[in-house]
Amino acid sequence: MLEVDSISVNYGPVRAVHSVSLTVEEGEIVALLGPNGAGKTSLLSAIIGLVPVAEGTISFQGQNINRLDTESRVERGLSVTPEGRHIFANLTVEENLILGAASRRDKDGIARDLETYLDMFPILRERYTQSGGSLSGGEQQMLAVVRSLMSGPKLLMLDEPSLGLAPRIVDQIFKLISGLRDRGLTILVVEQNAQEALKFADRAYILSTGNLEFSGTAEELRTSADLMKAYIGEGVA
C-alpha cells in the first residue's frame, strides 16, 4: 500500500533521514521504532508531505505521491496523528472531530463515521461539548486518533501515541489501535515504547540516527534479546 523507496530528508544543512526504504502492506500494523532523534518523525513528515524529500520516492497505492502537497495526500487516504497530539485546545471535541473530516464531502458518511467512533470511544461522547484543552492526556490521545480517523484514511500513521501517558492508558490506547486493524485499517505506528508496540505489530523497522538498522517481523524482534538490547536499549523493560 505504502512504498517508501530510499528517501532522504534534510533540515537545512542537517540530514535527518538517510536513504530509508520501507513498505506497509494493506491490513498490516507496522511499527517504526528507534530512540529519540532517530528521524522517525522526520520520516512521517516526509510521507505526509510536511517536509520535502531530498532524494527517493514515496508511492501510495501504486502511485508516486512525491509532488502532492499534504492536503492532497490526506484526500488520498493518508492520515497522521501527530506526536504530542496537537488537539485544538480552543475548539470543542465536536469541532475537533468535524475538522478532522475537513477533506471529505460526503455528509452522510461523515455523520455515520462520527456515530461509529463515538460508540467505540464513549468518553468522547461524554466530553462532546467540552473544549479540547480540558481533556486529560489519554482522552486527548483518543480524540487525536479519532480526529485522524474522521478523514476516512486507508493508512493511519500514529506518531508516538503512548508519549507521556500512564501505563494503564497506554495499554488502552494500543488495544484500541489493534481494534482498528480488525476494522480493516492499515496502520504505521512510530514508537519509542518498543515493548508495547511489538505486542500488536506484524512487522517492525528500527531507525537510528537517520539510518534503517533493522527490518523484520515483530516476532523476530520480540524473541531476540540481542536485537532488542542493541537497538532499543535495556532501559525499556
Next chain:
Amino acid sequence: MSAPALDRAPGRRRLWHIDGARTLRSLRGGMIIAVFAVTFGLLIMLFGEPYQVRLAVAAYVNLIIVIGLQIFMGNSNVANLSHSGFVGVGAYITAIFAAPAMIKQTLIPNAPWGIDEVQLGVVAAFIVAVGITGLVALLTGLVLVRLSGIAATILTLAILVIFHGIFVNWVDLFRGTQAFYGIPKVAGIKTMLVATAVVIVIARLFKDSRIGVQLRASATNMLAAEAMGVNIRALRLIAWVLGGMVCGVAGSLYAYYIGTVNARAFFFHAAFLTLSMHILGGMRSVTGAVIGVALISVTMELVRLAESGPVILGVQMPELLGLSGLMLGVIIVLVMCLRPDGLMGGLELDEVIRRYVKRGRN
C-alpha cells in the same frame, strides 16, 4: 559573523567587558566602512556641481539617520518607525537654542520658560539637542522595552504620531505647521562627512560589542535568551537610546545645514524613505546602510526627474506625482519577497573583503 554568539554564561560577565583584539578588528572594520562611505562625498565635494553637493548632503543626513535606525533595529530585529520623530527632536531643539534671540522673539514670543531669550553657541546647541534627544529616547524607551515584536513596532508608530502631534500643536514652542527659520547655516558637506564617519564607527563598534552580540542573539529567541540570564530590556534600552541620539545628531546637522525646520520633514514620508534604505541594504549590516542609502538616493533622484514631467526629445512628459513613492514601495516589497536579508545580508564590507582575499589565496 566574526563574533561567537553567547559564549560562556553571558549574563554573568560585565556588559562592557572589552576584548582587545576583537575591538580592534571591529574598529578597523568600522573605519573601512567609513572610508568607503565618505569617498563618494569627497569626490562630489571636490568635483561636483553645487546641486550635486546639495543632493549629497541630503544623502549623508539620511545615512546618519539610517545608521541610527540600524543601531536599534539591526541589532534587536524590532522594526522601528519612530526614528524620524527623533530626527525632528534633534532638529527642533537645535533650532530653539541656536536661532538668534531676536528672531525667536518674533517666531515664538510665547515660548515657555522664557526660552525665546536664550541663545546658545552652535556647538553648545548641538550638544544640548543630542542630549535632549537622548533623554526623550530614554523616556520612550522605558515604555518600549516592555513590549516585544509586533506590539513594540506598533508602539514606535504611536511614538511617531505623538511626536508629530506635539510638533504641530505646541505652537508656542515649535511654531506648529509653520517653518522655524533663522538657524545659523554652519554645517556643510564637510561636517556631514565627519559626522557620518564617526557614527559609522560607533555603530560598528556597538554591533560587535558584548551588548550588540547579546542583543542580536536574543533577537532570534527572546525568551530563551531571557532564560539564560540576558537582560534584554536593558540591552534594548541602550540600543534604543544610542540609536535615538544618532538620529538626533542627524536632525541637528540637518537644521544647521538647511537653516529652516518644518514638522512635515519628520513624519511618515521621511520614516518610510529611510526605512526602505535600511531594508534594501540589509538591516543587520552597517555597510548595508551605506549601500541602501546610496542606491535609493540615486534612484529617487532619477525618478524625481521623471516625476516632474521632463522634456524628452522635445516632448513634454506628463507630471507623474507619486512615482517616487511607488518606487519605494516596490523596492520594499521586492526586497522582502526576494532577499529579506537585504543586499548585504548580515555581512560587513571588511568581512566581504576578507572572504574575497581568502578565496583568492586558496
Next chain:
Amino acid sequence: MQYVVEQALNALSIGAEYSLLALGLAIVFSIMGLVNFAHGEMIGVGGYIMYAMTLFGMGELWMILPVCLLTVVITAVVLERVAFRPVRQAPATTGLLTAFGVSIILQNVFLLGVSPRPKTVPAVSVLNTTVDIGSYTFTILQFLEAGVTAIAIVLLVIFMKRTKVGLAMRAAAYDFTTVRLMGMRANRVIATAFAISGFLAGIAAIFFIARRGAIDPFMGLVPVLKAFVACVLGGFGSLPGAVVGGLVLGILEVVLIIVLPDVMAGMRDAAVFFIVGAILVWRPQGLLGKKTELGDKTA
C-alpha cells in the same frame, strides 16, 4: 442627560469603526502572524472605486455599496496572493515590512491615478444626515455603524463556529500545521481570512468615508494606526480583543473630545496614543491577551 446619550452613541459608533478594521487585522494576524499594515489602504480602494463610479454616472447608493465591498474583498485576496504569499513562512518583521511596502504602493497608485487633492463621494455622505428623535439629535450613520457592526460581528461568530473553514481558521490560530494534517487547504483558509478581513474593511470604508466626507490618497493611515492600537490594546491576535480594543479606543476618543479644551483639539490623536502607551506599561499583553511563555507562537 441628553448630552451623555448622544456622546455615548457617538463613542459606540466610532468604536465600531475601529473594531471593524481591528477585527480584519486580528483575523489575518491570528492565522498567519502577518501584521497587515496595508489594511488601511482598503479604505482608499473602496473610496476610489466609489468615486470612479460616481464619475461615470453610477453614483447611486445601491450600486456603489456592493461594488465597494466586492472590490475591497477582491483586492484583499489578490494582495495576499501576490505580495503576502511569498513571505508567508518568513519572520513577522519581514511580513510587516512587506505590508508597509504594499501600503506605500497603493497610496501612490491613488496619487498617480487620481489626484493628491481630496475627492468626494456625495451619495455616501448622505448617510451622515442628522435625525431628531424626541429632543435627541443623531445621525443615521451612527445607528448604521453601531448596528451593522453588531450584525457583522454576530455573522462572523456564526461563521467561525458553524462552517468548516471557520473552524479551520480558529484552529489555525492555534496550530496551522495540524490544520493542514486534517486535509484543510492552507491557501483556502488564508484566502478566506483575507476575504473576510477585506469585507469588514469594505464596510468600514463606507463608514469612514461617510463620516469624513472626502477621500484622499493617504486617508488609510490614521485609521489603520488606530486599528493597530485597538489590536494591541485588546491583545494582538485576539478577535474579542480587537472588538473590545476598538470600543475602548472609541470611548477614549470621545472622552478626550469632551475633556480636552478646543486649543488642544489637535493633540487628540497624540493623547490617545499616549494613554494607550500608558495602558501597555500596565498590561504589556493587552487587555484580553495572555502572557507569552517559552515556546508560544509570538508576534
